[in-house]
Amino acid sequence: MGYQNIIEEIADTVKSLFGQGKVADYIPALAKVPPNKLGIAIETIGGLSFCTGDAEEQFSIQSISKVIALAMAYPKVGEQLWERVGIEPSGNPFNSLVQLEYERGIPRNPFINAGALVITDLLIEHFPQPKNDLLQLTRQLAQSDDIYYDYKVAASERELGYTNAALVNFMKSHYNIKAPVENVLDVYFHQCSLAMSCRELARAFLMFANHGIIPHSGERILTESQAKRLNALMLTCGFYDEAGEFAFRVGLPGKSGVGGGIVAVIPGELAIAVWSPELNEHGNSLVGIKVLELFTTLTGKSIF
Numbered sequence: 248m249g250y251q252n253i254i255e256e257i258a259d260t261v262k263s264l265f266g267q268g269k270v271a272d273y274i275p276a277l278a279k280v281p282p283n284k285l286g287i288a289i290e291t292i293g294g295l296s297f298c299t300g301d302a303e304e305q306f307s308i309q310s311i312s313k314v315i316a317l318a319m320a321y322p323k324v325g326e327q328l329w330e331r332v333g334i335e336p337s338g339n340p341f342n343s344l345v346q347l348e349y350e351r352g353i354p355r356n357p358f359i360n361a362g363a364l365v366i367t368d369l370l371i372e373h374f375p376q377p378k379n380d381l382l383q384l385t386r387q388l389a390q391s392d393d394i395y396y397d398y399k400v401a402a403s404e405r406e407l408g409y410t411n412a413a414l415v416n417f418m419k420s421h422y423n424i425k426a427p428v429e430n431v432l433d434v435y436f437h438q439c440s441l442a443m444s445c446r447e448l449a450r451a452f453l454m455f456a457n458h459g460i461i462p463h464s465g466e467r468i469l470t471e472s473q474a475k476r477l478n479a480l481m482l483t484c485g486f487y488d489e490a491g492e493f494a495f496r497v498g499l500p501g502k503s504g505v506g507g508g509i510v511a512v513i514p515g516e517l518a519i520a521v522w523s524p525e526l527n528e529h530g531n532s533l534v535g536i537k538v539l540e541l542f543t544t545l546t547g548k549s550i551f
């Protein structure tokens with residue numbers, strides 16, 4: 248069976264799970280998103296596209312943006328980056344504060360909120376226009392000028408962003424944040440508000456599947472080693488305290504966001520993006536994980 252038939256069959260199967268999760272409501276603008284959306288898109292390195300359902304509709308990519316921010320910071324900062332943020336799974340929820348205190352302000356990894364906020368701080372330090380540069384990189388990776396910052400989502404998150412503000416303040420007290428707190432939060436909330444479709448996300452993540460090179464343009468963004476490392480971090484830390492379960496059930500590097508998006512890659516072959524807004528208790532798309540589990544089961548493909 249081809250990919251198109253497989254994703255259509257999966258979409259039919261997983262609809263029975265609608266209603267079992269809950270749309271994120273701690274960011275008020277996200278609480279308004281219709282819960283039963285479902286999009287799936289596959290882009291291959293060879294240039295083939297497959298999609299079904301709401302795969303062309305743009306949604307808030309939230310934490311998926313943390314991978315793009317890291318891909319922007321890492322080549323610029325180099326290995327010194329790992330002095331400011333670790334590379335171990337945290338085993339804690341994405342917005343947890345507790346580990347930071349006994350690990351003296353050095354976040355476990357770049358995908359929990361604390362780690363992503365440090366990466367944002369590095370973007371501010373190393374890029375003259377971090378917000379604009381990040382948007383341009385995302386558009387370049389996805390080959391789409393339609394990608395935008397959803398200012399309403401960014402403002403809505405800022406209004407109730409007390410936990411992220413606490414994380415930045417705490418890390419600043421440990422000298423692990425250089426820029427003003429408000430500045431870091433502003434860039435971070437905009438980064439999280441990036442609006443993209445499944446098709447755009449799958450295309451953007453082909454660079455990670457293609458060892459650091461954007462397949463459609465041939466441009467190199469990461470070295471092979473950097474791309475390997477970012478894929479390894481997605482596998483071990485991309486789903487927070489559910490990273491083990493995702494690796495167990497799906498077997499691919501990937502990243503989730505509280506907007507209900509998940510993107511995963513099969514290195515050397517393709518990227519697949521899913522959007523379904525209802526989340527499980529870990530803040531990851533409940534239906535999205537099922538879609539990817541069925542995909543690797545039905546195709547027999549995973550990195551293992």
Ligand code: DON
Nearest residue numbers: 309310341439503504505530
């Ligand atoms: O900082 C936050 O809480 C959100 N902007 C992003 C969190 C997120 O997407 C967690 N992922 N599942």
